[in-house]
Amino acid sequence: MANDFEKEFLDPERMPPSWPWRIFAFSLALLSLSIVFYLGLRLGYRSFLGTQIDDKDSEIAALAESVPVEEQRALIKFYSQLANLQEILNQHVIVAKVFPLLEKYTNKKVYHNGLNLNTKTREMVLDSVADSYEILAQQLEAFKQAPEVERLVINNSGVKDNKINFQLLLTLKESVLR
């Protein structure tokens, strides 16, 4: 058996003279190449990348320091002040606009004793006095027809000293107070 193997593979006369050495040299070159490649990655490229990352970190830190912190704070404060002011002005209500509205729609034979306005709900309660129920009906119709009034409710009414006392709840349209 051993003789057969020797004859087949190790007999110098039957073997091409150079191939085992070529394979040996190739494997050695492959091993050397893999070692060199690994060392190149580990010692060369990796440390190069590490240095690059450190440089970028320092550049980022230097960039952040290029604007003084105090100035950054002042700028941020000013911009939030502007944003807040814009929001406040967008929601700013002008209650004084209610008076011309009342003057326009109040019947001449009606007077208001009390007014209660909530700008958030846009609800206005009026405690009023009319000369008669006919005048009250006219007053209700006037408010009902008013385009500025979204909703009208009569809370109560009663006769006192020959006058009609009544309470109205008016819900104003959003545009009235803007």
Add this chain to the structure above:
Amino acid sequence: MQQSTKRILSLLLTGVFFVAALVIYANLIRPEYKEIQKLRGSLIAKTNLFDEQKQIISQVQDLLAQYQGAAKLREVVSLALPLDENVSSLFQQLFTISQFNRVAIQSFALRTLAIQPSGLGTIQMELKLSGAYESIKAFLQMMETNVRVMDVSQLAAQSADPLKRQDLLSYSIIINSYYQQ
């Protein structure tokens, strides 16, 4: 050493070298390559961050230049929305408006509400006033167009004497004014 022994030895060494090369690839090169991919990713991310920051900083510097040149605007904005509560100035403004319109301040109460996350603070004032209808109307008009922003949150008005139907009215007003924290 016989020629055949040398050949066997060289074949064995060839095998060992192949195996060693494979071991180096599997155990050293591949993990190292993964690590390097991570580092490259990190470098790319930091480079992008740096570029973005550079752009932002350049914009911030432009804004700062504008901000420093807009002293008048800052002044006006600070009058409408001051950088502190400045209650004395607020009261002074209300008092001046009331005097100008011949409205009497009967009482004045004040409280500060919680500051919003945006840094907006609110001062809530409750005023009891008395005056003629036209005076109160003018007072409200002037107050609502005052440079320091004031919003009426609630308004209650009553005739001072309903039976006599006098022009004198008493008012209760809740006003919100603001400041930047």
